[in-house]
Amino acid sequence: MDLTYTAAEEEFRSELRSWLRANIPEEWSRPGFWASLDDDETFRLRREWERDKALAGFAGIQWPTEYGGRGGTPGMKAIYDVEMVLARAPGTVNPLGLTFLAPTVMAIGTDAQKKEIIGPLLRNEVIWCQGFSEPGAGSDLAALSTKGVRDGDDFVVNGQKVWTTNAVHGDKIFTMVRTEPDSAKHRGISMLLIDMHQPGVEARPLKQMSGASEFGEVFFTDARVAASDCLGEIGEGWRTAMLLLSFERGASGIAQYTEFRRQYDEIVEVARKLGKDKDPVLRGKLAKVLADLECLRLHAMHVLTQVEQGRDLGFEASMTKLIWSEAFQDLWEVFDDVLGDDATLDELDGIDLRPLHLQAMWSRSVTIWGGSSQVQRNITAERVLGLPR
Amino acid sequence: MFFALTEDQREFDAAVRSYLAERFDLDAVRGVVEDTAGDGNPASLWKAAGEQGWLAVLVPEEHDGLGLGLVEAQVIARALGAGVAPLPWRGTVLAAEAIRLAGSDEQQGAWLPRLAAGAAVGAFTLRGEAPGTLPAVEHGGIADVVVARSGDGLVLVEGATGTPRGSFDGTVRLADLDADAGTALPGASADVVAQLTARATVLVAADLVGIAREAITRTVAYDREREQFGVPVGSFQAIKHALADLHVNVTMAEHAALYAAHAVDAGLDGADLAVAVAKAKASDVALDATAAMIQYHGGIGYTWEHVTHFFYKRAKRLAGQFGGAEAQRERIAELTIG
Numbered sequence: 001m002d003l004t005y006t007a008a009e010e011e012f013r014s015e016l017r018s019w020l021r022a023n024i025p026e027e028w029s030r031p032g033f034w035a036s037l038d039d040d041e042t043f044r045l046r047r048e049w050e051r052d053k054a055l056a057g058f059a060g061i062q063w064p065t066e067y068g069g070r071g072g073t074p075g076m077k078a079i080y081d082v083e084m085v086l087a088r089a090p091g092t093v094n095p096l097g098l099t100f101l102a103p104t105v106m107a108i109g110t111d112a113q114k115k116e117i118i119g120p121l122l123r124n125e126v127i128w129c130q131g132f133s134e135p136g137a138g139s140d141l142a143a144l145s146t147k148g149v150r151d152g153d154d155f156v157v158n159g160q161k162v163w164t165t166n167a168v169h170g171d172k173i174f175t176m177v178r179t180e181p182d183s184a185k186h187r188g189i190s191m192l193l194i195d196m197h198q199p200g201v202e203a204r205p206l207k208q209m210s211g212a213s214e215f216g217e218v219f220f221t222d223a224r225v226a227a228s229d230c231l232g233e234i235g236e237g238w239r240t241a242m243l244l245l246s247f248e249r250g251a252s253g254i255a256q257y258t259e260f261r262r263q264y265d266e267i268v269e270v271a272r273k274l275g276k277d278k279d280p281v282l283r284g285k286l287a288k289v290l291a292d293l294e295c296l297r298l299h300a301m302h303v304l305t306q307v308e309q310g311r312d313l314g315f316e317a318s319m320t321k322l323i324w325s326e327a328f329q330d331l332w333e334v335f336d337d338v339l340g341d342d343a344t345l346d347e348l349d350g351i352d353l354r355p356l357h358l359q360a361m362w363s364r365s366v367t368i369w370g371g372s373s374q375v376q377r378n379i380t381a382e383r384v385l386g387l388p389r
Numbered sequence: 390m391f392f393a394l395t396e397d398q399r400e401f402d403a404a405v406r407s408y409l410a411e412r413f414d415l416d417a418v419r420g421v422v423e424d425t426a427g428d429g430n431p432a433s434l435w436k437a438a439g440e441q442g443w444l445a446v447l448v449p450e451e452h453d454g455l456g457l458g459l460v461e462a463q464v465i466a467r468a469l470g471a472g473v474a475p476l477p478w479r480g481t482v483l484a485a486e487a488i489r490l491a492g493s494d495e496q497q498g499a500w501l502p503r504l505a506a507g508a509a510v511g512a513f514t515l516r517g518e519a520p521g522t523l524p525a526v527e528h529g530g531i532a533d534v535v536v537a538r539s540g541d542g543l544v545l546v547e548g549a550t551g552t553p554r555g556s557f558d559g560t561v562r563l564a565d566l567d568a569d570a571g572t573a574l575p576g577a578s579a580d581v582v583a584q585l586t587a588r589a590t591v592l593v594a595a596d597l598v599g600i601a602r603e604a605i606t607r608t609v610a611y612d613r614e615r616e617q618f619g620v621p622v623g624s625f626q627a628i629k630h631a632l633a634d635l636h637v638n639v640t641m642a643e644h645a646a647l648y649a650a651h652a653v654d655a656g657l658d659g660a661d662l663a664v665a666v667a668k669a670k671a672s673d674v675a676l677d678a679t680a681a682m683i684q685y686h687g688g689i690g691y692t693w694e695h696v697t698h699f700f701y702k703r704a705k706r707l708a709g710q711f712g713g714a715e716a717q718r719e720r721i722a723e724l725t726i727g
Contacts, residue, residue: 001460001651002391075390268726277726280719287718290725291666295641298648301392308390319637374630381629385609385636388624 003301009075013083016058020087023052029088031352039213043169046090051124060102060122067106067118074307078300081255085262096165097121097128101174101231104244108232117193129196131161131175131218132241139375141176142185142238146220148177148192153227155179155192157200157220163369167203167216170196174244175220176237189237191244193229200224210361248317248370253300256324260293260331263359267331270351271338285334292327299323315383318376325366326373332360392648394464402464408437409472415696421475422559422699428531429475429562430510438476439507443469448485452501459588459650463595467646470599470707473699475560477510477528479592484511487536487543487585491576496545500534509533512566513589515582515711519544519568525554530564537568541579544571558702587653587664590711594667595646597675597707601639604675604682604700605632612685628685635678642670662724669717675704 005013027033034042053059054068061077063069070076084091092098098121105117120126137144146159157177164173173194180188196203200223205213232240268286271277303320306313313320335356336343346354367373381387394402413434421431438444446462448454455461462482469478485504488496503509512532517523519537523546529535530551537546551564574581609632612623622628649667652660679701683690690697712720 001393001395001655003651005390078390264725271726283722283726284715284718286726287669287721290721291645291669291718292641294662294666295645295670298392298644299641301390301648302644304390305392309393319640322633322637323641377630377633378626380633380636381623385632386613387609387629387632388613388621 005075005079006073009073009079012072012076013079016080016083017087019053019056019058020083020089023049023056024087024089028090040169043093046093047124047127047169049090050093054122054124060098063102063106063118063122067102067114068122074304078252078254078304081252082258085255085258093166093169094121094124094127096130096174097126100130100244100247101128103247104231104240107243108240113193113231126171127166127169129164129166129170129173129218131164131173131177131194133163134160135162139372141241142189144176144178144189146175146177147181148179148190148225150179150227151224154224155190155227157192157194157223157225159220161218161220162206162215164203164216164218165214167218168205168213170203170218172196173201173218174231176241179237180235183235186238188235189241190234191231191237191240192225193231194220194223194225198223208361209364210358212358246317248321253296253303253320253324256328257293257297257300260296260324260328264290264293264331266356267335267338270335270353270356273349273351274338276338276340282334282337285337289327289331289334292323292330296323296327315379318371318379318384321371322373322376322380328366329363332363335360392644394460394647398461398464401461402468404441405443405465405468406471408441409468409474412437413472413474415473415699418473418475418560418699419696425559429528429560430477430531431475434474434476435507435510438478439505443478444481444485444507445505447482447489448501448505449489452489452497452505454485454501454505458654459591460647460654462588463591463646463650466592466595467599467602467643470596470703471603473560473600473603473703477512477531479589479596480513480527480532481507481509481511482592483513483585483589484532484534484536486588487513487574487577487581488545490584491543491574491578491581492545493575496572496574500545504534511536513585514538515586515589517566517568519546520570521568523549523566523568525556525563526551526566527561527563529566530562532566535566535568535571536574537566537571538582539571539573541577541582543574543577543582543585545574546571556706558706560699560703561706584653586711587660590664590668591646591649591653593707593710594642594649594664594671597671597704598639598642598646600700600704600707601635601642601671601675601678604678604697604704605635605639607696608632608682608685615687622685622687631681632685635674635681638670638674639678642667642674645670662721665712665717665720665724668712669714669721672708672714672717676708679704 060069061072061080065071102118105113134144148155148157175192175194177192179190200221202219204217206215207213342348442455443465445454446457450456488500504511510532512526512529512535514523514526519539523537535546546568549566549568551566554563556563615622645667649663652663683697689695
């Protein structure tokens with residue numbers, strides 16, 4: 001058992017910490033600062049800050065240096081994620097590109113794609129969206145019906161995608177398109193890399209129950225994309241998508257723990273201010289969540305160990321998704337118990353509850369996107385436990 | 390970062406498990422359960438425990454032990470739980486731990502080699518006080534030496550008379566012990582008692598985790614084969630989702646027991662929290678998993694002939710020891726809320 005990081009990893013931590021300390025503007029932590037900006041301005045600030053961070057060498061931590069990455073270890077990536085949370089640094093504005101697209105391009109992209117996609121992505125010159133879900137294809141992704149028809153060297157694309165993160169700020173979208181009509185469900189799909197700045201592509205914001213609009217809808221009306229702008233083979237999009245989704249594994253559980261633990265402390269603080277911290281029922285509920293959060297941290301250490309040992313976690317990733325999303329949701333359900341009669345108020349005893357309510361609302365979404373909890377349970381039962389389909 | 394068992398630790402685990410599978414399987418367990426007049430300590434298994442180092446795991450090498458840590462001990466505890474093994478292992482190991490942590494040189498010399506070799510049976514209890522009655526001590530009736538509280542300290546009690554106490558868990562024998570004043574362990578202090586409590590709690594948690602994992606594994610195996618409505622019942626989503634959740638929860642409890650063992654051994658900050666988390670998770674999941682084992686076996690799971698009740702009853706016995714899930718959660722609340 002060795003729960004420490006190497007000297008080189010700790011060295012990286014202190015470099016990163018210094019950079020973050022020097023480069024996060026003080027006003028960003030002022031209460032109400034972000035709320036005072038509109039969505040576009042917020043996005044622009046974060047986009048530029050993240051670019052500067054990349055230029056300073058704190059991006060693509062685990063990526064090979066030939067792709068502009070830092071060539072770091074899995075431990076450095078874990079440290080990076082934790083330090084970003086501790087510093088309250090803004091999260092990435094290019095999550096789909098960084099987490100999914102770039103590693104897939106590194107694995108199976110052409111030389112031209114590697115050159116054209118990875119560097120600009122790292123510097124936020126191109127914000128990438130993911131075009132997977134459709135109104136008629138959610139958990140059943142292979143039911144997608146967006147069509148691409150070959151026209152010379154191009155595909156002409158028609159259809160609609162939904163729940164698209166950053167839809168209105170996106171520059172390009174990696175899109176699952178059925179390029180062979182009437183093909184069997186998982187066949188004849190291609191992953192096309194479509195430019196969103198063209199007349200045939202329209203992005204609309206989608207207002208969520210929280211009031212925010214992180215998601216959107218993307219409509220394709222005779223949109224054009226060169227057939228060469230296909231990631232993986234034409235017609236093999238399902239295989240490309242499965243590879244792409246596999247990079248979600250090793251998600252930063254230790255950083256999630258750090259963030260959720262801070263939220264736990266915030267909820268406890270509210271309970272204390274309201275004089276409810278001695279309520280035995282509430283204490284029991286909080287402690288139950290805390291135990292789950294601790295287990296999330298331990299599971300993250302387990303995952304990191306397996307990654308460092310070069311093992312493929314395979315379908316265990318479903319368990320990781322289940323535990324973090326459900327622990328996060330449980331945490332915010334306890335918040336309702338803390339507030340009791342005043343569960344929906346914006347303000348209580350001088351405490352601005354709105355940012356907390358936003359987290360609580362957001363917690364409803366995390367057990368849906370990225371594979372719903374029910375899908376994850378099916379995968380765990382069938383692929384890990386070996387129960388019959 | 391290495392949060393996992395080492396090769397050596399995995400081999401130790403495999404050795405205990407393969408011994409139980411080949412030499413003391415659930416038919417043998419049934420023999421002990423049904424032999425209500427027996428002493429609950431089958432000679433062959435006890436001999437193996439002594440010969441194979443299961444009892445010597447925490448005893449220092451200078452006293453003929455293996456000098457290993459609580460991580461290795463929880464490996465054994467987990468394997469014994471999975472095998473619902475009737476064996477005064479934990480009491481013996483914890484009695485030795487008390488003597489190692491607080492005993493005089495003479496006490497250590499006299500007891501540690503014997504406890505490590507299985508030449509003496511030990512018991513450990515924090516209930517009751519010597520002199521006086523020590524209630525429902527595990528394997529108390531056959532213990533050569535019992536570590537018990539006396540005021541703020543701990544004492545060694547030898548030759549206590551035991552009155553058997555019936556228990557629906559047949560993988561143990563319990564006895565009320567009529568303890569004399571015993572001999573003080575001179576190094577005992579509140580801190581040592583806390584240390585021992587932490588170690589005992591981790592080992593009980595590990596036994597529970599072993600029970601829970603085995604309960605799920607056996608249930609999955611059964612539900613893959615058992616057919617109703619023309620298909621395996623394990624193909625029904627109602628069962629799949631329940632078993633998936635249990636698998637996740639057992640895995641978390643496994644992490645928690647492993648981490649708690651390491652945290653106590655290494656004296657990490659947060660060891661107290663780690664122990665409480667481990668026991669809370671283990672108690673909950675062992676009760677859930679063994680109840681599910683009965684439910685998802687259907688009617689056969691409720692019969693005496695089936696093995697489900699060995700797991701269920703052992704989980705019931707251990708879930709509340711050294712504080713059940715609720716008590717552990719109050720401890721967690723103290724540590725994180727104040």
